[in-house]
Amino acid sequence: xxxxxxxxxxxxxxxxxxxxxxxxxFAFYFILLFHTFGLALLVGANVVVDLRLLGVARAIPxxxxxxxxxxxxxxxxxxxxTGILLVIAYPTKSLTNLDFYIKLALIGIALWxxxxxxxxxxxxxxxxxxxxxSRGARLAKWSLILWFGAxxxxxxxxxxxxxxxxxx
Amino acid sequence: xxxxxxxxxxxxxxxxFPIIGTIIGLGLFVISLGGKSQDLRRASLIIFSAMxxxxxxxxFSGPGAEGAIKKLPGVxxxxxxxxxxxxxxxxxxxxxxxxxxxxxxxxxxxxxRAAHWNWNLSAVLLLSIVTxxxxxxxxxxxxxIRHPEIGVRNADGAETTTISRIVxxxxxxxxxxxxxxxxxxxxxxxxxxxxxxxxxxLIGTVGMLDxxxxxxxxxxxxxxxxxxxxxxxxxxxxxxxxGVLAFTGMxxxxxxxxxxxxxxxxxxxxxxxxAAFYLTGAFESVESMGPGExxxxxxxxxxxxxxxxxxxxxxxxxxxxxxSDTITVHK
Numbered sequence: 303x304x305x306x307x308x309x310x311x312x313x314x315x316x317x318x319x320x321x322x323x324x325x326x327x328f329a330f331y332f333i334l335l336f337h338t339f340g341l342a343l344l345v346g347a348n349v350v351v352d353l354r355l356l357g358v359a360r361a362i363p364x365x366x367x368x369x370x371x372x373x374x375x376x377x378x379x380x381x382x383x384t385g386i387l388l389v390i391a392y393p394t395k396s397l398t399n400l401d402f403y404i405k406l407a408l409i410g411i412a413l414w415x416x417x418x419x420x421x422x423x424x425x426x427x428x429x430x431x432x433x434x435x436s437r438g439a440r441l442a443k444w445s446l447i448l449w450f451g452a453x454x455x456x457x458x459x460x461x462x463x464x465x466x467x468x469x470x
Numbered sequence: 471x472x473x474x475x476x477x478x479x480x481x482x483x484x485x486x487f488p489i490i491g492t493i494i495g496l497g498l499f500v501i502s503l504g505g506k507s508q509d510l511r512r513a514s515l516i517i518f519s520a521m522x523x524x525x526x527x528x529x530f531s532g533p534g535a536e537g538a539i540k541k542l543p544g545v546x547x548x549x550x551x552x553x554x555x556x557x558x559x560x561x562x563x564x565x566x567x568x569x570x571x572x573x574x575x576x577x578x579x580x581x582x583r584a585a586h587w588n589w590n591l592s593a594v595l596l597l598s599i600v601t602x603x604x605x606x607x608x609x610x611x612x613x614x615i616r617h618p619e620i621g622v623r624n625a626d627g628a629e630t631t632t633i634s635r636i637v638x639x640x641x642x643x644x645x646x647x648x649x650x651x652x653x654x655x656x657x658x659x660x661x662x663x664x665x666x667x668x669x670x671x672l673i674g675t676v677g678m679l680d681x682x683x684x685x686x687x688x689x690x691x692x693x694x695x696x697x698x699x700x701x702x703x704x705x706x707x708x709x710x711x712x713g714v715l716a717f718t719g720m721x722x723x724x725x726x727x728x729x730x731x732x733x734x735x736x737x738x739x740x741x742x743x744x745a746a747f748y749l750t751g752a753f754e755s756v757e758s759m760g761p762g763e764x765x766x767x768x769x770x771x772x773x774x775x776x777x778x779x780x781x782x783x784x785x786x787x788x789x790x791x792x793x794s795d796t797i798t799v800h801k
Contacts, residue, residue: 331788331789331791334788335784335785335788335789338666338669338784338788339781339784341666341669341670342669342670342673342674342677342784345670345674346670346671346673346674346675346677346678347674347678348674349670349671349674349675349701350674350675350678350698353675353698353701358697358698358701359694359695359696359697359698360697361691361693361694361697362690362694362695362697362698363689363690363691363694363761365689366687366689366690366761367687367690369686369687370678370687449670450667453663453666453667453670454663454667456666457659457662457663457666458659458663460659460662461655461656461658461659
């Protein structure tokens, strides 16, 4: 069964072709680079908050770590934009791969956990550090697992695709 | 001059440092045991860590040097293979020595309890002795390739002494090892995955410390964030291991790639950056700071250059693929 035709239509657009085939330094690998920067911001900041909630570097006061949610969302925004561009460059490759949907699902759940952490743990200034940790430790553990899974699913996209471009 | 990168020259220029450095470090370490000198011990641990970093470009320049000379008359491929295997085993022990030295340096920062003799120091002593011996062998087997005047034992690469025969048994075959790394697509995918996981942990923790020194989230005392450093070291260790394994698996692919070499250069500069942070008083100046305090200019410069260099490492790492095969070499 051939993949849906709209994938071919996206691939045939000038923009998609440019992203995929251009020798310009601002084409595919530039976008991939910013996807990696976004990953470092988003997951890196999450790792710091999660590790602290799980008992690493206890000297760090918890409340000011709420500042880290901004770089997290900045990283996510970069990756949402660059991610869409990467899909436009290779729509058949990503959208016909089950792993791609697993990655999206993992990111979706990880973002939900991230928001719960922001609201339940950091959102109430009246909470003591003990209360913050008792509320946040489980979420932090899941956050680490989910981001690990999202990175893994993302890396595996390079090894699991069925079509690189629309089959002719 | 068709050559932009002379690998034999680079290899010969760099290769003496880790060999001699390890021996000097070991000497200082042994003296520090007798004299109970904390400073001397610290100096030797710093040297071991620095040599572990410097050994990387030496190792990485090997396949390029091999490519440049293996077709020359009188050069025995068997001797090169023996040298390659010896270098792989020595690198393993060098990196373990460096890693445990860093752990020890971290512990001595944390408190005076680590000043006492402990299992970790015994391990550093043992590993550095083995490393010095293996490094000497790497030097000897390397010298045999191109210096027949000092007396090549055997051009076919056979061992002549009992001890070298025993050591040889533990040395991997470079080709066999490379095949092992690339046989399974899933093993390769796993290594690359771990390289990205290490990246996230490393950049997250180091980046947080750097940003705080630059003025972000000033309510957090810098000394508190410094507690994240063991995780940064763990992330770096993960990426060093997966990076070296990837290189050994596809050395021809990385060797002739500019981006790879500039990435290596950026990592060496980051080593200097870490040294500047801990050895110029910058660390002491920020360690005593409470919440809300602003870091001095020197600490800011070090933090800023660290961030820029890590961005360079990621950027160059990502460009290893598209710009491969761009180094002109004379073959």
